[in-house]
Amino acid sequence: MPGRSLLQKIWDQHVIARLSEDTDLLHIDRHLLHDLGGSRGLLDLKSRGLKVHNPELTFATPDHALSTAPGRAGTSKIGMELLAALRVETAASGITLFDVDQPGQGIVHVIGPELGLSLPGATIVCGDSHTCTHGGLGALAFGIGSSELTHVLATQALIQKRPKTMRARFEGKLPLGVTAKDMILALIGHVGAAGGTGYAVEYAGSAISALPIEGRLTICNLSIELGAKMGMVAPDEKTFEFLRGRPYAPQGEMWDLAVKAWRELPSDPDAVFDREVVIDVEKIIPQVTWGISPEHVVGVDGIIPDPKAVDDPARRAAIETALEYMGLQGGAPIAGTPVDWVFIGSCTNSRLSDLRAAAEVARGRKVAAGVRAWVVPGSENVKREAVAEGLDKIFIDAGFEWREPGCSMCLAANGEVVAPGQRSVSTSNRNFVGRQGPRARTHLASPASAAASAIAGAIADVRMMGR
């Protein structure tokens, strides 16, 4: 029998019942709720006359619908109603809520790891597709829809079909100015936005081992943008160091027991994957998207694709549609494209290391005239740590706006939008049509690239900034 992969090991540990050859009833170890879907699920459950099966394994925080303006000014009436409903319904069910202004509040995929709620070997779900983020700690984490959310509330279990397995190995030493975000965008460019559909992806290789945990979370965050609803990295000493002492991480004897179990999780050397991809990271340069799918990505020194040079009619039409929406000319260099907005935040890139990287570029410089640039920390704790380090001051001095934690301009569900036709460089994860507001144009990039673009007033190569 061949060895087992990280995915198989975690999966097998969670099977409550085998329902068919390839479908199991899985135990869910952590269920995270947010303001958009959390109270709706709890109300749905109530209307069926059911109770939350394990409130102690369920945690909630508001993030999507809140304004991130100082004092949360401008949160819509409906956003306030959702917050009120989340408070009432979590309290009624005995679910811990990390509320506004409290340590612990933040984007659900930032707070899970930060609080030690997300653990290696755990199954973690949330009604949000970027739940794959938590896989960066060696968890089996994935997004679910509203019906599945109700199912988990009612049963603490979920019916799941075993996915195929893919291993993406990143090998080599990361060049200067190139980040985890660039690594994963390069992979998406390579395999396409549907390349991972039906797979759970394990990220491995020397460049993944070398990455700090926050970088691994960024990598796993974008799994869904290559079509994979699950992405994961085997836990190692860095993972354990990251988690040690966090509020909800096991302590004392329990910690030792947990670490012993976690050491057994990495894929066996002879584990077989349905698909293997190898990426040479030494060839990666900072990435930026030019179109309306994350697969529409080039190196920042690259050229926007020219539809006239493409033979396949479907591909040509897709490029034309994207360029028309984005207001770009095929065949032109992407660098130097003027921008109106820069957004540094989201569950992809709003952790302390992301803010440090952006601040490093911004320090002592000024945001270009005519550009609005926001920095939105991922959580209350990230915000407090950043302030303690003086990062807020660096940003404010450079002309960035420093905001309260939340999803903000990543999805435009909270009144925070890029105006129609305006162009934004964003550290988030989706450049979809209208994602940052109706007819808004989004270019995805790393925090360092976004900060460089804010300073330049145009899409910029951070490697040319001389730091």
Added chain:
Amino acid sequence: MPKPFDKLTATAAPIMRGNIDTDVIIRIERLVGNGIRGTLGKWAFGSLRYLPDGSENPEFILNREPYREAEILVTGPNFGCGSSREGAVWSLQERGIRAIIGSGFGDIFFANCFQNGILPVLVDKAVVDQLAADIEATQGAGKVSIDLEAQTIVSPSGARHAFEIDPRRREGLLKGLDEVALTLQRDNEIHAFQASDRTARPWIHSTRISA
């Protein structure tokens, strides 16, 4: 609880662009709030269906006769990729869509369809291309038939295609099964699992901060 699905013969609209994400199917601001069910049909494909001034885009297929009446979509690769928002399925359902035939679907969207009694049919690109061509040849007048029991699609030209579907999913749709109720019938197994897991992995189950 999903409505059962067995057979359907209906107008079908080809929407062949690849990578139509769930943000394009329904914008997030339409989904903010707990009372949204029943309000979403007119916002399905909002950015494609309406011009910036709010009027209908006459070019968009679902704004044209006879596709306005479509109950089936024929879709390009990676339809429903992106966000997990089940509102994408609700909006299509409220718009009258009951089945989607495509060459690739986002994993979460695909699962969400079954939860709502919508049948997503995964077939080869060649089948999708042929269906689209047949539909266009009749300017939408030719209907497409889907038989879930027999696992077949019949194109307006009469061409018949078999499709594969997970047997559990199929049964769930045919009977309109409620998964929550079914799983709760196994509650003793869930409790037994948790009892033994509490010994094996106590750190998963004790989540109250002691400090």
